[in-house]
Amino acid sequence: MSPERRAPYRAGNRENRRQALVEAAIDEIAERGFEGLRTREVAAHVGLNVATLHYYFPTKEALIRGVLDEAMRRFRSTLVADGSPADRLRNHLRAVRSLLREQPQVGAVMGELALRSARDPAVARILREMNDVWHRTLRALLRQAVRDGHLASELDSDAVAALVMSTLMNMCLPTFASPERKDQAFRQLERWLGFSGTGAARPAQSLS
Amino acid sequence: MSPERRAPYRAGNRENRRQALVEAAIDEIAERGFEGLRTREVAAHVGLNVATLHYYFPTKEALIRGVLDEAMRRFRSTLVADGSPADRLRNHLRAVRSLLREQPQVGAVMGELALRSARDPAVARILREMNDVWHRTLRALLRQAVRDGHLASELDSDAVAALVMSTLMNMCLPTFASPERKDQAFRQLERWLGFSGTGAARPAQSLS
Amino acid sequence: MSPERRAPYRAGNRENRRQALVEAAIDEIAERGFEGLRTREVAAHVGLNVATLHYYFPTKEALIRGVLDEAMRRFRSTLVADGSPADRLRNHLRAVRSLLREQPQVGAVMGELALRSARDPAVARILREMNDVWHRTLRALLRQAVRDGHLASELDSDAVAALVMSTLMNMCLPTFASPERKDQAFRQLERWLGFSGTGAARPAQSLS
Amino acid sequence: MSPERRAPYRAGNRENRRQALVEAAIDEIAERGFEGLRTREVAAHVGLNVATLHYYFPTKEALIRGVLDEAMRRFRSTLVADGSPADRLRNHLRAVRSLLREQPQVGAVMGELALRSARDPAVARILREMNDVWHRTLRALLRQAVRDGHLASELDSDAVAALVMSTLMNMCLPTFASPERKDQAFRQLERWLGFSGTGAARPAQSLS
DNA sequence: AATGAATGAGAGTTCATTCAT
DNA sequence: AATGAATGAACTCTCATTCAT
The missing domain is CATH 1.10.357.10 (Tetracycline Repressor, domain 2)
Incomplete structure (x- = not known):
């Protein structure tokens, strides 16, 4: 409704998004270790909300598996x-x-x-x-x-x-x-x- | 009164206790990684309360240093x-x-x-x-x-x-x-x- | 399912919530002093979990500032x-x-x-x-x-x-x-x- | 036994000690408020162990009363x-x-x-x-x-x-x-x- | 009279996860 | 497809208090 809402970002289909999240997770793990891996951070690096991450990966374990x-x-x-x-x-x-x-x-x-x-x-x-x-x-x-x-x-x-x-x-x-x-x-x-x-x-x- | 009340350890002096805690921590880290290291668990393995662990090591970081x-x-x-x-x-x-x-x-x-x-x-x-x-x-x-x-x-x-x-x-x-x-x-x-x-x-x- | 499950507050926007928390904190301080101010208590008075208080105020200090x-x-x-x-x-x-x-x-x-x-x-x-x-x-x-x-x-x-x-x-x-x-x-x-x-x-x- | 052990400090009878503790407590309260009053700190300022403070004042409340x-x-x-x-x-x-x-x-x-x-x-x-x-x-x-x-x-x-x-x-x-x-x-x-x-x-x- | 050692009961804070929208 | 808001469970750390010595 409001004109300033985010551009639809049609480019990314499900797999692209998952891939982007996995890559962000890899960067995070490299920088902070599994010990410092935070789903919120990973999501933020892709410009997403944590809740959305859980839409693509049901659990943190699933993300790690990715x-x-x-x-x-x-x-x-x-x-x-x-x-x-x-x-x-x-x-x-x-x-x-x-x-x-x-x-x-x-x-x-x-x-x-x-x-x-x-x-x-x-x-x-x-x-x-x-x-x-x-x-x-x-x-x-x-x-x-x-x-x-x-x-x-x-x-x-x-x-x-x-x-x-x-x-x-x-x-x-x-x-x-x-x-x-x-x-x-x-x-x-x-x-x-x-x-x-x-x-x-x-x-x-x-x-x- | 109750028979399961733990007998207080009198044997160990300060250094023994610290050593015991460090050894327990090593076992814990080996089993669960730094990620899974829990002060409560370490203390319990030596038969102590968490608070007592902090009596010997002011912070978790200090324990890790040990x-x-x-x-x-x-x-x-x-x-x-x-x-x-x-x-x-x-x-x-x-x-x-x-x-x-x-x-x-x-x-x-x-x-x-x-x-x-x-x-x-x-x-x-x-x-x-x-x-x-x-x-x-x-x-x-x-x-x-x-x-x-x-x-x-x-x-x-x-x-x-x-x-x-x-x-x-x-x-x-x-x-x-x-x-x-x-x-x-x-x-x-x-x-x-x-x-x-x-x-x-x-x-x-x-x-x- | 259970009838006593609290209905989630949908009415309040972010500012209302913050205001409600500040008011609850004021009441608590008046009653128990800074000495007796407990974030858990403040949150409960607004019908929230402590964690949610931290969603609005990152630290207790920030709440006090409010x-x-x-x-x-x-x-x-x-x-x-x-x-x-x-x-x-x-x-x-x-x-x-x-x-x-x-x-x-x-x-x-x-x-x-x-x-x-x-x-x-x-x-x-x-x-x-x-x-x-x-x-x-x-x-x-x-x-x-x-x-x-x-x-x-x-x-x-x-x-x-x-x-x-x-x-x-x-x-x-x-x-x-x-x-x-x-x-x-x-x-x-x-x-x-x-x-x-x-x-x-x-x-x-x-x-x- | 050891020659360096604390001088007996015979000067202080029970009342002197209590007075010293109260004065230390006053200084602490003035500096940190009731909020920051710590029995350990008070005892330390008089050169005593916390446990000893409790020998003179059974509870923190009793000290405050003093x-x-x-x-x-x-x-x-x-x-x-x-x-x-x-x-x-x-x-x-x-x-x-x-x-x-x-x-x-x-x-x-x-x-x-x-x-x-x-x-x-x-x-x-x-x-x-x-x-x-x-x-x-x-x-x-x-x-x-x-x-x-x-x-x-x-x-x-x-x-x-x-x-x-x-x-x-x-x-x-x-x-x-x-x-x-x-x-x-x-x-x-x-x-x-x-x-x-x-x-x-x-x-x-x-x-x- | 004094203490080192120990502890229970909390405190603030964090985080993966859920859910209505 | 996406999110703001909410939460339970857990974590580290603190502190008055106790107790054997």
Whole structure:
């Protein structure tokens, strides 16, 4: 009735709105942790009332579940690549680094989710599934790279995959160390793997 | 009168009580995270009223600070060792593993603290200091081990120290992976370092 | 379902609600003092939950500030009048008396505020400003009344204004004396001023 | 046993201790009001534990009662004087002013008590009794001064006594006005009474 | 005569959630 | 599709009071 009422905002259908809320929630979690996540704040960041948030997500838990799904989705995208196994491996590592550098909130949220998984079976299940997929993918790539002669044949693909995952995940823990230290750890891993610096894979014999 | 009236604890002096409360808080944090830490619950676990908790710790923040101090103390103890640098290194790695296996709450709390450090400058400062000490200690041990001929001379002690820290810290993220996967990552690190399995250090040339 | 479920108030808009809460707070303060002011009680008197009170006033302090403003508003209304200076003066005195007789809570709250001003700079500032306005107004009226020949020319308008304020304020101290004694004090003041009883101003020479 | 333990402090018998606690309470009330009166604080100011305070005063109410008695005692002392009625009157006014200037806490406590009397029948009774005594004393002095020819014969001793009490009591309300304004009010009262400034009583005809 | 330790009963405040509109 | 208003339940923290020593 009154002329100053909000423009209809027809652009956003249900999914757009949900997506916007999830993104706002991710930002909030990255900044304040699950501990500091407030539905009111999330809604406000999208320009909505809290009550409206509950129209899209019945409970806070549901919103968090949305966050979990989105985080998984973004992370999974770093695994998509083509080329030789060695290339795909190298590209994956780089993609993870880029993701964490360009969207630091994703890393923060992953860390929070990892901790939350200790108390929340639903989160635990999803994270575990994702980790299994990730581990299997890495292991397969490592094996193929070994078979292709790009990596040392004695390499324990299971164990190396686990170490790679560990190192990447660690970048999600904020002040575990300075950013430089994280990079050092990461490069050391690459060195041992034979991916020295920017260039092509080093000779396989550098790995055991 | 009533038989279930709790007998007042006379045994504990001030420090015992504070310690008991800190330990209860650690257990609570490990189980429910900072998010789920409730002063009433902590007090109840020691058999006390909330008001009494505030008699020992003026605020919840002070209690958390006590938790931080205790976690640091326990972690620092894994660095105390003697023997050759290579032995001290090996013992340190094992001590951390034992600590995390025998007192899983400590790991959980470390993880929580690491995340909290992103928003709490006080926690960040303490964690950073501890990490600096840790890094310097590891680096020195690695250098000496290289000088002693136990590790490959090309080894970048800075970077390897960072990778070691990363791998150990990662054990604090609960369901990042199954326990086996964590062990794999850890053993792979030892392998690259030349500490294969239970025995003596492998020849230095296994490291680059 | 249950018949005693309170019907939600739909009548009141935001300002009405705030006003209702302030009035309830005034009544509470009058009855129990600032010492006994409980947000829960105030909310209940308006038929609301405590949480809802905090929806309108973020903190208890903000509510008290609302009380302060309202008390000042009501008191200020006793100064609004027209007629000759002598009439305005007389009417003001009567208005204050009526106010205190008809809304004794206002007097009680004024007394509480006066005491609180000793520790609360914000209250102190507002009260002081109001007193300054009051004093200036009274002084001006007295001077004009002298000029008009209604009051004795030797009268020290500053000092008489102060004494008038003092006498009126004192009516806010509950059992300083019996109501009769307060009236006596007040009438004695009027007598000295030349406003004897109900009627017109007495000849100016009765004042010094 | 240990040499540094507190000196026995034999000086203080039960009454001394109670007195010390009451005085500390008066200071606290003057500074923070009844609202901010904390038994712990009072005890600490005397160098005692809270529990010990309860040894001397079973409840907080009992302590407040002690404060009330002490305040009354101090105030009563301003009425003790000798000389002609006019002198006694003048001296009483001066004594009250001195008391309030030299022991401002007493004034503050009187103000607090006056307000509290609205809710606390015990306080109300005592205050009322004291006020009755005060009023009777003033009235008798005024009558005698009239009889002696020091004050105007038409003077309504009841009403003037009430106005005097009102003016003096008002000095207990902190920022009702600036100190100067209080003095003005007080001096105006003296002027009307015929006690101009420091000197002797003015001729009786200045009063009506 | 004195105290450290303990507590029950609240206080103000926060927040996810609901509901009429 | 959206919201203002409302709430229950819970949280941290406070304080007068008690009690064994």
